[in-house]
Amino acid sequence: MSDLASLDTPVPVIDLDIVERNLVRMQNYANAHGIALRPHIKTHKLPAFAKRAVELGAVGITCQKLGEAEVMAAAGLDDILISYPLVGAAKARRLVALTALATMRVAIDNPVALATLAQAARDAKAPIGVLVEFDSGQKRTGVVSVAEALTLIAQVKETPGLRFDGLMTYRSTPATASFIQAVKDAGVDLPIVSGGGTPGWDHTHEVAGLTEMRVGTYIYNDRMMVEAGAATLDDCALHVFATVISRPEENRAVIDCGSKTLSSDPMPGGKIPGFGLILDYPDAIIERLTEEHGMVDLSQCEDKPKIGDRLQILPNHVCVVTNLHNDVVVSRGGLVEGVWPVAARGLTR
Numbered sequence: 001m002s003d004l005a006s007l008d009t010p011v012p013v014i015d016l017d018i019v020e021r022n023l024v025r026m027q028n029y030a031n032a033h034g035i036a037l038r039p040h041i042k043t044h045k046l047p048a049f050a051k052r053a054v055e056l057g058a059v060g061i062t063c064q065k066l067g068e069a070e071v072m073a074a075a076g077l078d079d080i081l082i083s084y085p086l087v088g089a090a091k092a093r094r095l096v097a098l099t100a101l102a103t104m105r106v107a108i109d110n111p112v113a114l115a116t117l118a119q120a121a122r123d124a125k126a127p128i129g130v131l132v133e134f135d136s137g138q139k140r141t142g143v144v145s146v147a148e149a150l151t152l153i154a155q156v157k158e159t160p161g162l163r164f165d166g167l168m169t170y171r172s173t174p175a176t177a178s179f180i181q182a183v184k185d186a187g188v189d190l191p192i193v194s195g196g197g198t199p200g201w202d203h204t205h206e207v208a209g210l211t212e213m214r215v216g217t218y219i220y221n222d223r224m225m226v227e228a229g230a231a232t233l234d235d236c237a238l239h240v241f242a243t244v245i246s247r248p249e250e251n252r253a254v255i256d257c258g259s260k261t262l263s264s265d266p267m268p269g270g271k272i273p274g275f276g277l278i279l280d281y282p283d284a285i286i287e288r289l290t291e292e293h294g295m296v297d298l299s300q301c302e303d304k305p306k307i308g309d310r311l312q313i314l315p316n317h318v319c320v321v322t323n324l325h326n327d328v329v330v331s332r333g334g335l336v337e338g339v340w341p342v343a344a345r346g347l348t349r
């Protein structure tokens, strides 16, 4: 097994011990509070990690895209929630194929998506579970009123081949509990109420009525999660290893990774600059990216890296970084254990 120092850069490197710790910690939390864990695989897109989470006790997985679900189902993951509305005949056909491989659930928030599921249900090999999504403050998908939820729930219940399984929202907030209670007060039985989000994950049990949590970023964590207080630097499992390739000025270094490696996601809120945290030089700021290179401001650094030095960078937003790479290096104790293809990357459909 080779040393990490021998890897060519730029390269994403995952520490398997940290991944395992993160998976176990979340499963223990879910177990302790009697909440089902349904991890979102969009962060890693690797069947091996999805399987490990299920082995540890997860009830199934969450996918954001049918393409991700197809890869996971082909790898043997047999309980999958697609957490966004599917619209159109092409999506219905693909969902039918998935019902032959896995127990499928889909979240919807409108009658057109319901019609897509109804179409799929006509040819499906098994009933399709439906979760009605409500908005608990993110202003993304999700019905915004209890009345809308109740109408949609009634329509789901009347549709042959569909099974109403409950509610879904992202993220879980105090507004979540009151919405759930209002639907229950209307006499609706809710076998599943699925909430989510790594930020605030350890408060999920305080949201009354949730039966399931969907978390994704927790497996690797990133600079955003550290700033949000959801993780420490020691909980971060994926780093991009890079090399300083130029020092044109006293206070400027250029590194061999840019937006195609680190993504151009900034830190939210506009207060923390830079496109990643350089672990050995926390005062350095990756202030600008071109596609393949990063310009680093060293003016606040006492020690400055020299040409040829290798840097370990914690990405701002790790899920996007995963999606940029065909493969990732997996490591343990500073040694390379393998190179894994990121099987479900780039599948935007």
Ligand SMILES: Cc1ncc(COP(=O)(O)O)c(C=O)c1O
Pocket (backbone or CB within 6 Å): 040, 043, 062, 083, 170, 196, 197, 198, 199, 214, 215, 216, 217, 218
């Ligand atoms: C619908 C849904 N569920 C769960 C998650 C997981 O959230 P996190 O990565 O914060 O754990 C996301 C993330 O975007 C999501 O969109």
